[in-house]
Amino acid sequence: MTTTPHRAAGADSGTAGLARAFAEYVPSIEARDVVTVRPRYGLVIDGAEREAREGRVFATTEPATGAHLADVAEAGDGDVDDAVAAARRAYEGGWRDLPGRARAKYLFRIARLLQDRSREFAVLESIDGGKPIRESRDIDVPLAAAHLFHHAGWADKLEYAVPGMSARPLGVVGQIIPWNFPLLMAAWKIAPALACGNTVVLKPAETTPLTALLLAELIAEADLPPGVVNVVTGPGTTGAALAAHPGVDKVAFTGSTGVGKAILRALAGTGTRLTLELGGKGANIVFDDAALDQVVEGIVDGIFFNQGHVCCAGSRLLVQEGVAGELLDRLRRRIELLRVGDPLDKNTDVGAINSSAQLERIRGFVEGAAAEGCRIDQPARAIPSEGLFFPPTIVSGLGGSEAIAREEVFGPVLAVQTFRTEAEAVAKANATAYGLSAGIWTEKGSRILWTSQRLRAGVVWANCFNQFDPASPFGGVRESGFGREGGRQGLAEYLSLAPVGA
Ligand code: NAP
Ligand code: MG
Numbered sequence: 001m002t003t004t005p006h007r008a009a010g011a012d013s014g015t016a017g018l019a020r021a022f023a024e025y026v027p028s029i030e031a032r033d034v035v036t037v038r039p040r041y042g043l044v045i046d047g048a049e050r051e052a053r054e055g056r057v058f059a060t061t062e063p064a065t066g067a068h069l070a071d072v073a074e075a076g077d078g079d080v081d082d083a084v085a086a087a088r089r090a091y092e093g094g095w096r097d098l099p100g101r102a103r104a105k106y107l108f109r110i111a112r113l114l115q116d117r118s119r120e121f122a123v124l125e126s127i128d129g130g131k132p133i134r135e136s137r138d139i140d141v142p143l144a145a146a147h148l149f150h151h152a153g154w155a156d157k158l159e160y161a162v163p164g165m166s167a168r169p170l171g172v173v174g175q176i177i178p179w180n181f182p183l184l185m186a187a188w189k190i191a192p193a194l195a196c197g198n199t200v201v202l203k204p205a206e207t208t209p210l211t212a213l214l215l216a217e218l219i220a221e222a223d224l225p226p227g228v229v230n231v232v233t234g235p236g237t238t239g240a241a242l243a244a245h246p247g248v249d250k251v252a253f254t255g256s257t258g259v260g261k262a263i264l265r266a267l268a269g270t271g272t273r274l275t276l277e278l279g280g281k282g283a284n285i286v287f288d289d290a291a292l293d294q295v296v297e298g299i300v301d302g303i304f305f306n307q308g309h310v311c312c313a314g315s316r317l318l319v320q321e322g323v324a325g326e327l328l329d330r331l332r333r334r335i336e337l338l339r340v341g342d343p344l345d346k347n348t349d350v351g352a353i354n355s356s357a358q359l360e361r362i363r364g365f366v367e368g369a370a371a372e373g374c375r376i377d378q379p380a381r382a383i384p385s386e387g388l389f390f391p392p393t394i395v396s397g398l399g400g401s402e403a404i405a406r407e408e409v410f411g412p413v414l415a416v417q418t419f420r421t422e423a424e425a426v427a428k429a430n431a432t433a434y435g436l437s438a439g440i441w442t443e444k445g446s447r448i449l450w451t452s453q454r455l456r457a458g459v460v461w462a463n464c465f466n467q468f469d470p471a472s473p474f475g476g477v478r479e480s481g482f483g484r485e486g487g488r489q490g491l492a493e494y495l496s497l498a499p500v501g502a
Contacts, residue, residue, distance in 0.1 A: 022336075022337055022339075023381065025347060027342070027345045027347065028345060028346040028347060029342065029344050029345055029346075030122075030123055030126075030133045030137075030344045030345075030346060031123075032123060032127065032344065034119050034120045034123050035120050035123045035124045035127070037069050037070055037124070037127070037210065038070060039070055039071065040057070040070060040071050040072075041070055041071070041072045041073065041209070041210070041213050041233070042073045043073045043075050043079055043083070043230075043231065043232055043233060044213065044216040044220075044229075044230055044231040045079070045082050045083045045086050045227075045230050045232070046082070046083075046086035046089075046090075046226045046227045046230065047086075047220060047224075047225070047226025047227060048226070050073075051073055052073040052074050052075055052076060052079050052234075053076060053078045053079050053082075054076050054078070056073070056074040056076065057071040057072060057073055057074055058071070058072055058074050058206060058233075058234070058235065059071055059072070060072055060128060060206075060207060060208070060209055060210060061207075062127050062128065062130075063129065063130035063207075063352035063353060063354055063355065063387065063388045064127075064130055064342060064343050064344075064351065064352040064384075064387045064388070065386065065387050066386070066387060066388075069127065069128060069210070070210065072209050072210075072213075072233045073233055073234075074233065074234045074235065074238070075203075075232035075233060075234040075238045075241075076234075076238075076241075077241045079232055079238075080201070080232055080238065080241040080242050080245060081245070081247075083201045083230040083232050083242075084172055084174075084201055084242075084245050084247040084248060085247065086226070086227035086230055087172040087173075087199040087200060087201050087227055087228075087230055088171075088172050088199070088247055089227055090199045090225055090226065090227030090228045091169075091171055091172055091198070091199040093225075093227075094225060095197065095198075095199055095225060095228050096168075096169050096171075096197045096198075096199075098197070099156065100155040100156030100157070100158060100195075100197075101155070101156040103155040103156075103194060103195060103197060104152045104153070104155035104156050104195070105152075106194070106222055106223070106224050107148050107149075107151060107152035107155060107191060107194060107195060108148075108149065108152045109222040109223070110148050110215075110218060110219055110222045110224075111145045111148035111149045111152060113218045113221060113222055114141065114144060114145045114148065114187075114215070114218060115145050117218065118137070118141045118142070118145070119137070120214070121136075121140075121141050121144075121183060121211055121214060121215075122136040122137040122140070122141050123136075123344070124210050124211050124214060125140055125141070125182060125183055125208075125211050126343040126344055126351065127210075127343070127344070128182070128207075128208050128209075128210040128211065129179060129180075129182055129207070129208045129354055130307070130343050130351045130352030130353065130354050130388065131306050131307070131309075131343055131351050132343050132345075132348040132349065132350070132351040133343060133344050133345070133346055133348070134346055134348065134349075135305065135306060135351075139184075140181060140183055140184045141183065143184055143187075143468060143470075144183050144184045144186070144187035144188075145187075146469075146470050147184075147187045147188055147191045147470045147486070148187055148191045149470075150191070150470035150471060150486075151191035151192050151194070151195035151470070151491075152191075152195065154192075154195050154491055155194075155195040155196075158195075158196065158491065158495065161488045161491045161492070161495075162488065162491075162492055162495070162497055164499060164500055165497040165498060165499060165500060166497070166498050166499075166500050166501075166502075167196070167495040167496070167497055168197070168495065168496045168498075169196050169197030169198045169494070169495065169496070170196075170198055170249045170250045170273060170494060170495065170496055171198060171199075171249035171250070172198065172199055172200075172201065172247060172248050172249050172250075173189075173193045173198045173199070173200050173201070173248070173249065173250045173251075173252060173494065174201050174203070174242040174243055174245060174248040174250070174251045174252070175189040175190070175193070175200055175201070175202045175203065175251075175252045175253075176202075176203045176239045176242060176243060176251070176252070176253045176254070176255065176263075177189060177202070177203070177204055177205060177212075177254050177255070178205050178254055178255045178256075179205035179206075179207045179208040179309075179354050179355070180306060180309040180310060180311070180354070180410075181306070182204060182205060182208035182209075182210075182211050182212055183211040183212065183215060185254055186202060186204065186211070186212045186215055187215075188254075188485050188486070189202065189252055189254075189485075190202065190215075190229060191470075192485070192490050192491055192493070192494050193252070193494050194228065194229070195491070195494075196491060196494035196495050198249075198250070198494055199227060199228050199229070199230075200228065200229045200230065201230045201231075201232060201242055201248070202229065202230070202231050202232070203231075203232050203233070203234065203238055203239045203242050204231065204233055206233075206234070206235050206236075207354055207355050208354070209233045212231055212233075213231060213233070216229060216231045236259070239253075239259075240262070240263075240266070243263045243266060243267070244266045244267070246270075248272060249272065249273065250272060250273035250274070250275075250493075250494070251263060251267065251272060251273070251274050251275075252274075252275050252277075252483075252485075252493070253274070253275070253276050253277065254277040254278075254311075255277075255278065256278065256279055257278040257279045257408075257433075257434070257479045257480070257481075260276040260278040260481055263276070264276065273493075274483070275475075275481070275482065275483025275484075275485070275493050276481030276482055276483060277311065277474075277475060277476065277480075277481050277483070277485065278311070278434075278436075278476060278479060278480050278481035279311055279408040279410075279434060279436070279479070279480060280311045280312050280313065280315075280408060280434045280435075280436030280437055280476065280480050281315055281316060281406065281407070281408050281432045281434045281436075282302070282312055282313055282314045282315060282316065282434075282436060282437035282438055282439070282457070283314070283316045283317075283318050283428070283429035283432075283438050283439070283455075283457075284298065284299055284302050284303075284314035284316065284317050284318065284438070284439040284441070284465065285318045285319075285419075285425050285429055285438065285439065285440050285441065285451065286299075286317065286318065286319040286320060286323065286327060286441045286442075287320050287422075287425075287440075287441060287442035287444075287447060288320040288321075288322040288323045289442055289443045289444060290323075290441035290442050290443065290463075291441075291443070291463075292323065292326065292327055292330060293330070294441075294463070295327065295441045296327070296330050296331055296334050298314075298439065298441065298463070298464060298465045299314060299317055299331060299414065299465075300331075300334055300335075300338070301465055301466055302314025302315075302439060302465040302466060303315055303317075303392075303412065303413070303414045304335075304338060304349065304350055304392050304412050305466055306351075307350055307351055307352070307353055307354070307390070307411060307412050308409065308410065308411045308412040308413060309353075309354060309358070309410055309411070310410075310466070311436055311437075311480075312436050312437035312459060312466065312474075313410075313437075313466075314414075314437070314438075314439050314465050314466075315408070315409060315413070315414065315415060316405065316414075316415050316416075316417065316429075316432075317331075317414055317415070317416045317417070318417050318418070318419055318425055318428055318429060319416065319417075319418055319419070320418070320419060320420070320425070321418045321419070321420050324416075324418045328394070328396060328416065331394060331414075332377050332394060335377070335378070335379050335391075335392040335394065336379045336380065336381070338350055338379065338392050340379075340381075340383045340384070340389055340391055340392070341383070341384050341389070342384075350389075350391075350392055350412055352387050352388050352389055353388040353389060353390050353411065354388070355388070356388055358388075358410065358411065359388045359390060359411075361409070361410070361411070362390050362409055362410070362411030362412075362413060363390070365403060365404050365407070365409045365411070365413060366393055366395065366404070366413060368402070368403055368404065369395045369398075369402055369403070369404040369415075372402045373397065374395050374396065374397045374398055374402065374404070375395070375396045375397040376393060376394075376395055377393065377394040377395075377396070378391040378392070378393050378394075379391055379392065390411055390412055390413075391412070392412045392414075393412060393413045393414070394414050394416060395413060395414065395415045395416065396416040398415055398416065398417050400417060400428065400431065402415075405417065406431075406432055406433075408434070422447065422450060422451060425451065426451060426454045426455060429455055429457075430454075430455065430456045433478060433479040434476070434478060434479050434480045435456045435457050435458060435476050435477035435478035435479070435480045436457060436458055436459065436475075436476040436477075436480035436481075437457055437458070437459045437460070437461070438452075438455045438457040438459070438460045438461070439460070439461045439462070439464070439465045440452060440460065440461070440462050440463070441462075441463055442462075442463075448462045448463075456477055456478060457476075457477065457480075458474070458475045458476040458477050458480060458484075459474060459475075468486075469486070470486050470487075471486065471487055472486055472487055473485070473486050473487035473488075473489040473490055474486050474487075474490075475489075
C-alpha cells in the first residue's frame, strides 16, 4: 500500500484490551492430509481422464503460500470438440430418455457422496482458492450438496415445475464458471442441467480447477454414464471455444460482465440459449431506525465474506446521515477484530486473495480512492507478509463519482456513502450499471416494501445479507446479466417448454 490509512480508533481507546486479547490466540489448523493433491490432472471427457491433445498444461497455485499445487491439462479447440461430441453421444444415447426418477437417483448419489467427503472438498477448496475453511466447510460444500439434493427432487416432477407446459431437455449445455465459488458454482450449474435431462461440458476457472476435477471423480464413482458430465480445464480461450461451439445448445456463464458481453456478441443470431450471471455492485442501505449491532454484522458478512470475492457482495454501504457517524465508528472497531490469514486456520475470517492479478486490482482501486481524497480505514494489525492478502478496508468520504463507488472491486473493500431521504437512498443505490443484489436495514416493514420495489436488483435482502437457498431463484438485471439459477425459474432455463398437447 502506498496510501496511509487511518488506524481504527479502537486500537488506542477502550477496545485496546480486547484487541490485545484478540491478538493472543491459539491457531486451530485444519489437517491437509485428508486431501491428496496429485501432481498432474487431465481433462475428463467421455468418462475417462486424459491429457490435452496438444499436451499443454497450466499450473494452479495455493494463494495463501504461493506454492505450486498441480499441473492441469489445458484444453484446446480439439479437446472442446471431443467433449461436446461425448456429451452429444451421452445425450442421444440414453440420458435424455431416462425416466426422471433414474436421473434423480444419480443426483442423490452424487449429493450423498459429496456429503461423505465434505471435509476433503472443503480443505481442497481452501487450498486451491484461498477461502477460509470455516466458509468452505460451513457454506460452500453444504450448499453445493443442497443444490444437488434439491434438483434431484425435481428430476421426476418437471411437469409440476411449470404447470400446463410439457418440458423437454435442451441437449448439450456448455457451462463456464469463475474462481470465487468453484465447487458451489459447479453444483449450481450441473445439478439443474442433469435434473432436466441435459448433458454437460463444464469449464472451471484457471486458478481453481481442483474441486471441479474432484467432483468429476465423484461423479464417476456415482456411476453416471460416460459423457454426461465432461470437464475441460483451461484459460479463457477454452471458455470462448466452448461458448461458441456449434454443438452446444445452451451456454450458462457465470463471470465478469466484460466476458459476458463477449459471449452475448458471439452467440447473437445463433439461437443458442444463454444465461449470464455477471458482476455486481450491491448496495447495503441502512436507515436510521435499524438495529445497528445487527447491521454491523450484516455489513461485515456482506463485504468481507470470501474476501469480498462475491458477485452479490454488499460492496457499497449507503447509510442515513443521522446514524452514519455511529455506524462507521462501530464498523471501524469491528474490522480490528477480523482475523486475516491462513485459510486453513478455523479462526480465520478473511483468507487469501485468489490471485496476484486480483490483488493488484484491489490495491489499484484503494490507491485510486486515496488519491481522490477518500478516507481509508484498515485494521492496525499487520496481515501476513507471505502469500496474497489484503486487509479489510473501509473507504469513506466519497462523492459518488469515484471508480470505487461505481466499479466492482471484488475484494474486501467497502465504499461508504450517506443519504438523507428514502428517495435519495434509492437513487444512489440504482446509480450503477449493475443490478444483482441489495440489502435494506430498517425496523419498518413498509419501508422495506417501498424501497425494495424501487431498487433495480435481482435479489433484495431485508435485515440480512448473503442468504442463499436452492429453492430461491438467484440472478441479476441490467449489466448483472439475465436468467435465474435455483427455484423453479432456474429449472425453466434448462428446459424447452411447450403448452401441453401442442
Ligand atoms: P471472468 O474473467 O469473466 O471468468 C469467468 C470464467 O470465464 C472463467 O472460467 C474464465 O476462464 C472464463 N473466461 C475468460 N475469458 C473468457 C472468454 N473470452 N470466453 C469464455 N470464457 C471466458 O470472471 P472472473 O474474474 O473469473 O470472476 C469474477 C467475476 O465473476 C466477477 O465479475 C463476479 O461478479 C462474477 N460472478 C458472478 C456471479 C453471479 O452469479 N452473478 C457469481 C460469481 C462471480 P479463466 O479463469 O481461465 O480466465
Ligand atoms: Mg489455485
